[in-house]
Amino acid sequence: MAKIECCWYIGGSLLPWEASVAGTLARALIRSGAILHAYSGAGTDLLNIPGLLSWHSMHTMERAAAAGTKGRLWHLWGTPPSWWGLVRLRARTVHTRFSLKTEWKGHPTVLSATECSGGETYIPPAFEIKVNWGGETQGQASPGDESLLCLFAGETSGESDYSSLLTNMGADFRLLGRGGEEAMQYLSSGRTMLLVENPVPSLALLSANGALMGVPTAAPRSPVMDELLGKDGYVHLDPDAGIEEKRRTVTLLAGEGGRAASAAARRHVSEQFTPEKGAKKLENLYLSLSGGER
Structure with a gap:
C-alpha cells in the first residue's frame, strides 16, 4: 500500500477540546505509519503532535517554502490563514471546520455525522484521557476541595435561575470563557459538571472529553449529544422548564443520575471513538484524494 504523506495546518481558531481531538487523530495517524x-498557528502543548512546528516560529523563507512547495496533500483544521490560497494553487486540500461561519476551503470533512448535509466526509473524532491540561487557573479547585463546580458551556438563557439554585446547594458556578482555555483544567480538577443549553458539535466534543474524566453533562436531548455521548450518556434538561424542574435537573446531575450518565458516556466514547477508527477514516480519505491504493 502506498505510503501516506500529508501536511497539516492547525489554525489558531481551535478551542482547546477541538485541538485535543485533532492532536489525538494526528498521533494515531503517525502510529499507523503515515x-x-x-504546523500550528497557535500553541503546541494541547496538540502534542510529534515533530509539530509553530508556524510563527519559522522564518519567512521557511514559511514561504512550506506553503509554496512542500507536500501535495494538505489538511486544514479551522479557519484558513491568509496564505492558504497559495497551497490550493498546487496541492490537494482537505478542510475540517468547527464553525458554520467558516467557508469550505478544501474537501469538506466533519467530526459529527449530524453535520453531513451532502458531500462532506465524516471523520469519527478521537479522545484520550489527559490528566494535566496546562497551568493552574485562578479559582480552580485544589485536590482537597470537595466543592461542586457547574460549568455553563455555550449560550444560556437561564443563568440567573441556575446560579441561584447552585448557590443554595452550596455549589460554585462559572460561565465558560470565550476562549475556553480554563475549561479543560476545570474538567480535570475534581467535582465538576457541565450544563449545555444549546448543544452544538463543538460542545458535544467538550462533553465527550469531560465524560472520560468522570464529568457529567446536562443538555436538551439532541442528535449530536446522542451521537457523541449516547442516549443515556447525559442528563436531559428542558431549557424552557420552570424553576422546580430546573432544580430537579441540577439535583439529578449532581447526584446518582449524573454519575450514571457519566459512566454510560465514558463507555460510549471509549468504545465508539477510538483513535484508530478516526485515523483509518483519514487514511482512506487521503489515499482516495491522492490516487493511492487502499
Missing part, C-alpha cells in the same frame, strides 16, 4: 508534517 508521514505527517504538522
